[in-house]
Amino acid sequence: MQRNNIVEKVKEILISVLEHEGFELTDDLVAADVSGWDSLTHMIIISSIEEEFKIKFKLKDLNKMRNIGALIDIISSKIS
Amino acid sequence: MFCKNIIKKFVEIVSKYPESNAFCIDDTFYTYAFFWNLVCKQRTLIINQKLTDKKVGLVVNDDLFTYASIFAVWMEGMGYVPLHPKFPTDRNLEIIRQAELHKVLDSNIDSEFDDELVIQTNACKSLKPTTRIIDVQDDSLAYILFTSGSTGQPKGVQISFKNLDSFIDAFLDVGFKLDNTDRCLQCFDLTFDVSVQCFLVPLIHGACVYTVPHEQIKYSYVFGLLDDHDITFGIFAPSMINMLKPYFDEIDLKKLRYSILTAEASPIDLINEWAECIPNARVFNFYGPTEATIYCTCYEFIRNSFVKEANGMLAIGKPFKGVKAVILDGNLGIVDNGKKGEMYVSGNQVTQGYWKNHERNIEAFIELDYDGISHRFYKTGDLCLLDDDNDILYYGRLDNQVKIQGYRIELGEIEFHARRTIGGKSAVAFIYQGQTGSDEIALCLETDKLDKNAIIISLKAKLPSYMIPTKIYNLDKFPLNTSDKVDRKQLKELIIKL
Numbered sequence: 001m002q003r004n005n006i007v008e009k010v011k012e013i014l015i016s017v018l019e020h021e022g023f024e025l026t027d028d029l030v031a032a033d034v035s036g037w038d039s040l041t042h043m044i045i046i047s048s049i050e051e052e053f054k055i056k057f058k059l060k061d062l063n064k065m066r067n068i069g070a071l072i073d074i075i076s077s078k079i080s
Numbered sequence: 081m082f083c084k085n086i087i088k089k090f091v092e093i094v095s096k097y098p099e100s101n102a103f104c105i106d107d108t109f110y111t112y113a114f115f116w117n118l119v120c121k122q123r124t125l126i127i128n129q130k131l132t133d134k135k136v137g138l139v140v141n142d143d144l145f146t147y148a149s150i151f152a153v154w155m156e157g158m159g160y161v162p163l164h165p166k167f168p169t170d171r172n173l174e175i176i177r178q179a180e181l182h183k184v185l186d187s188n189i190d191s192e193f194d195d196e197l198v199i200q201t202n203a204c205k206s207l208k209p210t211t212r213i214i215d216v217q218d219d220s221l222a223y224i225l226f227t228s229g230s231t232g233q234p235k236g237v238q239i240s241f242k243n244l245d246s247f248i249d250a251f252l253d254v255g256f257k258l259d260n261t262d263r264c265l266q267c268f269d270l271t272f273d274v275s276v277q278c279f280l281v282p283l284i285h286g287a288c289v290y291t292v293p294h295e296q297i298k299y300s301y302v303f304g305l306l307d308d309h310d311i312t313f314g315i316f317a318p319s320m321i322n323m324l325k326p327y328f329d330e331i332d333l334k335k336l337r338y339s340i341l342t343a344e345a346s347p348i349d350l351i352n353e354w355a356e357c358i359p360n361a362r363v364f365n366f367y368g369p370t371e372a373t374i375y376c377t378c379y380e381f382i383r384n385s386f387v388k389e390a391n392g393m394l395a396i397g398k399p400f401k402g403v404k405a406v407i408l409d410g411n412l413g414i415v416d417n418g419k420k421g422e423m424y425v426s427g428n429q430v431t432q433g434y435w436k437n438h439e440r441n442i443e444a445f446i447e448l449d450y451d452g453i454s455h456r457f458y459k460t461g462d463l464c465l466l467d468d469d470n471d472i473l474y475y476g477r478l479d480n481q482v483k484i485q486g487y488r489i490e491l492g493e494i495e496f497h498a499r500r501t502i503g504g505k506s507a508v509a510f511i512y513q514g515q516t517g518s519d520e521i522a523l524c525l526e527t528d529k530l531d532k533n534a535i536i537i538s539l540k541a542k543l544p545s546y547m548i549p550t551k552i553y554n555l556d557k558f559p560l561n562t563s564d565k566v567d568r569k570q571l572k573e574l575i576i577k578l
Contacts, residue, residue: 032295038545039485042297043323043516059327062297063304 006053006075010068013048017041027069053079082241083216086248087155089284091213097260101288103144104263104309110144112286118144120209122152122185122201127210129183129199134220135159136199137176137184140270142293145187145201147279150270153185154241157214159221160185161236162271165192166294167544171234175226179236179435218242224435225273225370228489228547236435237370244276246428247373248284250400251277254364254378256313256338260286264313267292267302267320272486273374274342278315287313299323303331310335314361317343317486319518321354331357342366342375343486345393345474355383367396367474370488371444371458373429376403377472390465390473397471403427404450406457407466412448415466422478423464424448424457431458482511484519485546494523494539494547501538502527506558510572514550523549524575530554553578 011025018036023029031037037045049071050056055078065071098113122145126136138149138160153160161179163172169192176184176197184197191198222244226234258264258281266278266289282289290305292298299320305311311333318341324331339361341351346365355363363383368375379397381387388395399405406414407421415421424446433441448457463475482489491509498507506526514520525535532552539548559570 030295031297039298039320039323040514040516040518040520040550042300059300059303059324059330060307063300063307065300 001076001079003072003076006072006079009052010049010072010075013045013052017045017048025068027067027072029068030066049075055079082154082218082222082245083213085245086241086280086284087213087216090151093260093284093286097286100260100286102283103147104288104290104305105142105144106291106293109288115144115148117209118148118204119151119155120211121204121207122148123155123210124207125199125201125204126152126156126158126185128207131158131183133158133180133182135161135179135181135224137161137163137179137181137197138270139163139165139184139186139188139191139193141165141187142291143187146270147289149185149187149201150279154216154222155214157216157220159223159239161224161226164269164271164544167271168541170542171544175234175236178226178233179224216241218245219432223273223276225271227370228487228493234493235437235440237431238433238435239273239370239373239431243373243429243431244280246402247277247375247400248280250402250429251281251375253401256281258282258285258287258313262287262312262337263309264289265302265305265311265315266290267298268315268317268343268486272343273370274315274486277374282313303327306333306336307331312337314338315340315342317341318346318350319344319485322347322350322517325350325353328353328357333358334360336361339363340366341394342368344483345476348387348389348392348394351381351394355381365394365396367472369425369458369460369462371431372403372425372427372460373431376400376425376427376429377405379471388467388471388473390475393474395467395471396464396474399425399472400427400429403429404455404457405472406448406450407464407472408448412446417466417468417470420463420465420475423460423462423472425460426450426455426457430456482519484511484521487544487546489547491521494521494543494549497539497542498523498525498535501535506566508558508566508568508571509549510568510575512551512572512576520551521547521549522551522553522575524553524555524558524571526556526558527554528556 023034061074094112094116101109102112102115103110140162185199187201218241222241224236224238226236264282268275279289336358363381365379366375367377377396377399379395404426409415409421461478463478465473494509495507509523511519512522559567
């Protein structure tokens, strides 16, 4: 899958979980900059991504994930 | 004696281990010597202000300056009132107004507060350090924490140096042995009193405190700290451990020596599984209202043995050294062991009262004869039972006060602000189990049309994020009970069906 396809799908998931589109999905975007993205919604976002891409994150993957760019990289490495 | 037991102990640690790490904040380590230098320079900064007031506001950023401010304030015999930078400015201004604060310490150069109010703490760098030890008065305040209040106004719990000193003494008496090789987790907001235990206990033992930056997703960052830095001493809210649960099979923290559970009731099934992830740790359940200084009862969970519980929640055990706990009925009579009642606590850890809140103080404190002597007891609002071994079992709140993410909140405060946004019509907030299994807040408004976004926006301007409902509903008419009050139970059942 192309990187921009992954980005597009992640964006759809974020919009559906957070119920708004008030963010721009750049590589250096962090959760704290997005309204409503807290610990609770983070868990739902992560499980939605796992479902969508049919992957499973390790806790070690998650705690090294500092921004959207890192998230996309991890998804990309897991599905290839 | 706070000065002897805490301040002098800390100063002794600094001179003994100047090159040991005192803090790890956002991947940067700071030594005791470095921290001490900042504390002493901030003291000079505070002295130069010539404050007449014995309390000062503190914007609690996640940085070394903020922790140094706390020690500087204490060493000057003063108390701090924490203001969270992520809370709405309106709420912080309300706290500043209520606590009658004249000055606010802030390490952020873009402070949200007016110039005349703010003391920029990073301006202390060029100042000469103040190192002398002054005798701190035990009845002076160490901090005032503002907690949720149902009248729509937060209420301030005053904790004195004596309260805090008594707490530390009793806490260590439980049997914790820490030294300068320990690495301790501090994952609580400084507006929440458990944070004080998390940084203060390590710093009087020469251990290192690991903090969590505000902008990080807490549970995954905390796991990173536990795993990368071999944390030895960790204090956790059960709801955070619950977030780690899907990953328990990957977690194996052999270096963790102590795991404290606190801030909310601990589900026994969760703790059984968590104990497997931390094979060498002693596990404790701690209970305590802010009014009795951080924790005042304790129960040790012992692996592979009989564990006491109530409704699936771990027992809260026995009172701390110096704390008296009694279970009373509605007529303030002591109930027999095995019978439920409201818990009241007494002792040197109990606050002298709420800041300038006479009405609440009359409701919340009673004089009661105990062992032939009259003692002042705090009414906890918690439903408890004393078993035959005199262990306390916890059955939840008696009133409309609940805990979300470890924060104690009164649903009435959310309802108060919600009512204002819809022109005074009725509003009921209640707790439901969200998708993640954690407790979340739902709000139901008695109105025929609903603009959810507008309500969320106006609530966000008044309340911290953990008090914002995750679901909002409306009903044309609320169901009433026989005394013509809104029937909360029936309402909740109706909503669940929607």
